[in-house]
Amino acid sequence: MKQKIYFDYNSTTPARPEVVQAMMPYLDSATGLFGNPSSVHTFGQATRAAVEDARKKVAALLGCSADEIVFTSCGSESDTTAIKGTAFSARERKKGGHIITSAIEHDTVLFCCDYLSKNGFEVTYLPVDSAGLVHPDDVKKAIRQDTILISVMHANNEIGTIEPIGEIGKIAREREIPFHTDAVQTVGKIPTKVNDLNVDMLSLSAHKFYGPKGVGALYLRKGTRLHPLFHGHHEKNRRAGTENVAGIVGLGVAAEIAMKEMESDGKRVAALRDRLERGIIGSIPSIHLNGHPALRVPSTTNFSFEYVEGEGLVVLLDVEGVAVSTGSACASGTTQASHVLRAIGVAPNVAQGAVRFSLGHFSTEQEVDDVLKIIPQVVDRLRSLSPLWADKIAGRVTEITPAERFIKPAKK
Numbered sequence: 135m136k137q138k139i140y141f142d143y144n145s146t147t148p149a150r151p152e153v154v155q156a157m158m159p160y161l162d163s164a165t166g167l168f169g170n171p172s173s174v175h176t177f178g179q180a181t182r183a184a185v186e187d188a189r190k191k192v193a194a195l196l197g198c199s200a201d202e203i204v205f206t207s208c209g210s211e212s213d214t215t216a217i218k219g220t221a222f223s224a225r226e227r228k229k230g231g232h233i234i235t236s237a238i239e240h241d242t243v244l245f246c247c248d249y250l251s252k253n254g255f256e257v258t259y260l261p262v263d264s265a266g267l268v269h270p271d272d273v274k275k276a277i278r279q280d281t282i283l284i285s286v287m288h289a290n291n292e293i294g295t296i297e298p299i300g301e302i303g304k305i306a307r308e309r310e311i312p313f314h315t316d317a318v319q320t321v322g323k324i325p326t327k328v329n330d331l332n333v334d335m336l337s338l339s340a341h342k343f344y345g346p347k348g349v350g351a352l353y354l355r356k357g358t359r360l361h362p363l364f365h366g367h368h369e370k371n372r373r374a375g376t377e378n379v380a381g382i383v384g385l386g387v388a389a390e391i392a393m394k395e396m397e398s399d400g401k402r403v404a405a406l407r408d409r410l411e412r413g414i415i416g417s418i419p420s421i422h423l424n425g426h427p428a429l430r431v432p433s434t435t436n437f438s439f440e441y442v443e444g445e446g447l448v449v450l451l452d453v454e455g456v457a458v459s460t461g462s463a464c465a466s467g468t469t470q471a472s473h474v475l476r477a478i479g480v481a482p483n484v485a486q487g488a489v490r491f492s493l494g495h496f497s498t499e500q501e502v503d504d505v506l507k508i509i510p511q512v513v514d515r516l517r518s519l520s521p522l523w524a525d526k527i528a529g530r531v532t533e534i535t536p537a538e539r540f541i542k543p544a545k546k
């Protein structure tokens with residue numbers, strides 16, 4: 135196998151060696167660190183201490199108190215707990231059943247909202263502009279007497295656009311509506327202090343910032359009312375289940391490293407991303423950058439290559455040893471354009487050619503330069519198979535313009 139270049143950090147990241155090392159004693163029974171954290175004996179006390187230490191580290195990253203952190207199994211569980219938990223609590227208290235979210239949320243949030251809308255709740259999906267931004271004024275307008283929850287993601291996983299969460303949170307607070315953000319793509323990458331974001335709930339996932347898979351957390355502001363998904367006494371009745379001790383320890387270390395390195399790593403990764411972006415723009419015609427040019431997480435760039443199928447590009451790049459993603463789920467054989475790209479108004483034929491490059495801690499300048507050599511060749515190869523491209527270069531057709539993108543101008 136060729137040396138692989140991994141540019142798919144938004145899908146998952148490798149755990150940092152320090153993280154794995156910290157987890158090992160809790161996986162190796164010879165250490166005796168296998169007790170159930172709920173047990174009163176010494177075995178239990180040892181793992182309880184490890185879990186509570188990790189809780190403090192995660193709380194420090196978010197600027198909240200440790201007892202506002204609930205450990206979960208993943209980002210999806212955190213999102214689901216926040217959304218369904220708030221909805222069912224509001225229903226029990228006869229508070230109403232209207233939920234506001236955005237059109238570009240992660241599938242987990244959208245699927246939850248879809249489920250709730252089939253079970254007596256009503257959901258408003260806020261539009262976004264051509265850069266993927268939710269406008270706070272639209273949030274204001276969507277709020278009703280019976281609104282029980284607002285959920286808007288901090289940064290989008292496909293295009294990287296960072297939403298004005300602090301502003302939306304202010305609006306939610308004025309109206310006393312619980313506000314949740316899916317911060318899975320931002321925690322550990324950019325500042326996510328809950329009091330700057332004005333959120334009541336925040337989801338994070340360890341494997342998106344160099345922690346292990348299968349562990350996440352939900353920040354739950356003191357006083358926020360929520361029904362648990364799993365019923366039982368763990369996590370102060372907020373999430374039943376014996377804690378994933380090794381995973382939680384790993385998450386804690388990932389949070390600790392992020393606090394120290396976020397700023398410098400962010401700058402370095404953004405510079406690599408920009409180098410990649412400039413290189414692609416400089417070497418390939420008929421492409422479009424999807425997302426906000428400035429308000430973006432450092433890791434992400436998303437391009438549409440006209441006259442190319444994104445899926446085809448992903449496969450050919452993989453053959454060349456480069457791992458990227460279309461950033462969108464491909465529903466059983468039928469490639470449907472991503473809901474995010476549709477929401478920002480990218481024409482369907484242009485959205486089909488979208489590829490997301492996401493870089494991270496272990497990415498290097500050499501990798502960027504290698505990828506920049508490979509992409510033009512692969513794009514050329516795919517376009518050479520396209521009769522539409524042949525027509526275009528022969529001047530037989532007019533340019534495909536993603537006209538819908540410009541219906542609503544981007545803010546700033």
Ligand SMILES: *Cc1c(COP(=O)(O)O)cnc(C)c1O
Pocket residue numbers: 144145207208209210211213240242287289290291316318319339340341342348350
């Ligand atoms: C990856 C991701 C999730 C899901 O997290 P898991 O831990 O994989 O369940 C949720 N939201 C966003 C924005 C993500 O990128």
